[in-house]
Amino acid sequence: MADALIDSDVLIDVLKASGHMAAWLAEYAEGHALITSAVNVFEIARGLNSERALEAGMALLQEFTILPLDSPAALEAASIDVELRRSGTPLDAGDLLIAGIARFNNLALITRNVRHFRRIDGLALLDPAVT
Numbered sequence: 383m384a385d386a387l388i389d390s391d392v393l394i395d396v397l398k399a400s401g402h403m404a405a406w407l408a409e410y411a412e413g414h415a416l417i418t419s420a421v422n423v424f425e426i427a428r429g430l431n432s433e434r435a436l437e438a439g440m441a442l443l444q445e446f447t448i449l450p451l452d453s454p455a456a457l458e459a460a461s462i463d464v465e466l467r468r469s470g471t472p473l474d475a476g477d478l479l480i481a482g483i484a485r486f487n488n489l490a491l492i493t494r495n496v497r498h499f500r501r502i503d504g505l506a507l508l509d510p511a512v513t
Contacts, residue, residue: 387484389493390425458482
């Protein structure tokens with residue numbers, strides 16, 4: 383398995399003390415870079431409602447390479463948006479941005495939300511629940 387961008391839902395499960403997901407992430411990290419995006423950082427931080435939770439979230443994210451939402455990735459996300467709207471299957475802005483960052487950087491996306499992302503051409507998906 384190549385390196386991949388890890389989606390918010392997987393990281394949130396780790397933060398919620400999901401033993402299964404934490405074990406999966408630790409095993410994955412043995413042979414792969416831990417990568418997520420600035421959009422995922424936003425999604426995680428906005429859901430951390432206490433100082434303790436925020437500290438735990440930031441401690442987890444320190445282990446990751448955080449890819450930015452730069453102009454090339456934003457343009458990739460816009461391209462995906464056009465493709466999906468033309469096909470009548472739009473996605474929300476956050477998922478579009480995450481997909482744009484992953485696809486621009488030639489990374490697969492590790493997510494439990496395969497149903498949303500599987501309609502994006504050229505984006506390989508990995509579901510940690512079945513990997």
